[in-house]
Amino acid sequence: MPQYAQNTPVCRDCDGFPVVAIATGTRHADGTRATLRVTCPTCKGTGHTAPAATLARAGR
Template structure:
């Protein structure tokens, strides 16, 4: 019998990948690439968003 997964609300802006490493195009002295991390501003790095009903109650 198949198991049903929970329907989690994935962030629509980052599609569930809240933190990414972006290369700057330069390299360090040891040959590794220089990168920096960027987090999704919408979900603040969680990858999920709150349901609309929660957001509506918070605005009252």
């Protein structure tokens, strides 16, 4: 039987890449680059977003 993957919505702001390392251009004393780790503020570093709440239909 076929196995289906769960449909988890990807964050629209980071496209599923929630954490990035940005090089500052400087180097440490041992020669490695100084980097900053930045996480996506929308998904808080998970890469996924919660599905939108379904609208309740109000009627008679």
